[in-house]
Amino acid sequence: MKILADQNMPLVEQYFADFGEVVRFDGRKLTPEQLIDADILLTRSVTQVNSELLAQANKLRFVGTATIGVEHIDTPLLTAKNIAFSSAPGCNAIAVAEYVISSLFALCQENATSLNGKTIGIVGVGNIGQCLAQKLAALDVTVLLCDPIKHQQGTLQQHVELDELLAQADIVTLHVPLITTGEHKTRHLINHSRLQALKPGTILINASRGDVIDNQALLAVMQHGAELDLVLDVWENEPDILTELLEHVRYASVHIAGHTLEGKARGTQMLYEKYCQLNGITATKTLDDFLPPPAISQLSVSATFTEADISRLVHLIYDIRRDDGILLANLASDGFDSLRKNYPLRREFSTLTLTGDSPQLTALKQLGFTVSH
Structure with missing residues (x-):
């Protein structure tokens, strides 16, 4: 065979x-x-x-x-x-959700802000969107969900219409499939007018398909002074991406959110x-x-560990800034596909087992870390 x-x-x-x-x-x-x-x-x-x-x-x-x-x-x-x-539906849901969480904590560190009290809009509530929502439940944030198909099917009661979500959210993260025609078309779902409608300071994350955001429109609004923090893992016309957009993106990567x-x-x-x-x-x-043991497999978390320390633990396992640095340093010489093919080893939060007496262990377990009592 x-x-x-x-x-x-x-x-x-x-x-x-x-x-x-x-x-x-x-x-x-x-x-x-x-x-x-x-x-x-x-x-x-x-x-x-x-x-x-x-x-x-x-x-x-x-x-x-x-x-x-x-x-x-x-x-x-x-x-x-x-x-x-x-x-393989759901195979990389955990990985993509952890990519988003790593990016949020990194942005908060660099912007000297906190996730506490923020409103996060998840557009697309399939395997990845559901997984992300479950993890975010560990944090002090408000989560809005938008999935008109699931809402019509009666499986998402708390659905928020897209334009309402975009108006309310401090953070918008996209997890829809690429649909090119019909009532629920997602190609260029985030177009010029919707980009202009986002609040100044909004974090916009795309870890779904590049065509979900009109990349030319995104470049145009950024060049005209839009105050958005962009996290882009996927791009239109991969591997020949719109490189002019890179200077406007806080964290960029080569379609590896699920890797x-x-x-x-x-x-x-x-x-x-x-x-x-x-x-x-x-x-x-x-x-x-078949999987090899992780480089760091166990850690003790003491009673002095607080919510503010969660980001340090997240980035111990995965820091999105590594992947942004790899793209910026090597895209011109190596190319998009080569960087994707040679993507360095990355593990999931669950590979780290936590012990100790911190009251934050419950939240850490919800985020996906393994907790041993």
């Missing part, structure tokens, strides 16, 4: 080698010829799985994407060809489990079989 796997997917050999030969490919350069005699295709969001790509896929029986979004997959085509398909070791490996595991399920195979492998 021939198994084609994106070169940036971790642990594919560990999970899939028992089923056949694993062959790696560059996600942006995969050709139809490479799919000849391939039985399994494991991909990420940079690969467009369409009729052109599958023109010579004579044996393909399973396609998996280790991502939440599926807009790069022609799923009706796969159904027509009787090719099984699976995505913890756990998040990426969780995606691979979910595809392995789905393939096993479809083929009547007992799934016996888990992340614990």
Whole structure:
């Protein structure tokens, strides 16, 4: 059996080698010829799985994407060809939520402000938005949720309309899928008029899809003096991003918000489990079989640890300013895709086990740290 796997997917050999030969490919350069005699295709969001790509896929029986979004997959085509398909919803929800939290604490440090009392608007309440909201419940903030689809379905009672949320929020963080047409279109959801409507000093974070914000409009409002703190992990036209925007962004990164070791490996595991399920195979492998121990695994938190110390603990595990520095120093020489491919190791809050008698342990557990009593 021939198994084609994106070169940036971790642990594919560990999970899939028992089923056949694993062959790696560059996600942006995969050709139809490479799919000849391939039985399994494991991909990420940079690969467009369409009729052109599958023109010579004579044996393909399973396609998996280790991502939440599926807009790069022609799923009706796969159904027509009787090719099984699976995505990995929620695999990187924890990672993206922790990216947002790291950025918020970093901005508060640099702006000499506090998160206490702030209103945070979450636009898109899928796996990531829900995870972020649950973590933010540990902090003294007000959370507004906007998801018209879930509201119409009756699964989000506390829905706030987007323009109302934008008017009220001190912080706006975007976690919607890319939808290009229809009533719930999200391409350029944040357009010129909505950017102008944001309050001075608003923090605007995009860790969803680059096209959700009109990047040219964002550049224009920033050049005309808009007072926004921007955190951008995703960009229109990746990897050829609008570099003129960089000087106006507080923290910039190369579409890596979800790229913890756990998040990426969780995606691979979910595809392995789905393939096993479809083929009547007992799934016996888990992340614990393969992930290395974290560099710092245990820490004692004393009674003198306060809410003000939480940011120090968050940045001990992950500080977004590292990734901003990597992009600014190396984008011109290495390029967007190379930086993404060679993204340094990052772990999740849960890899740190906390002990002690601080009253903040409950909040730290809510944020995602492991607490041992």
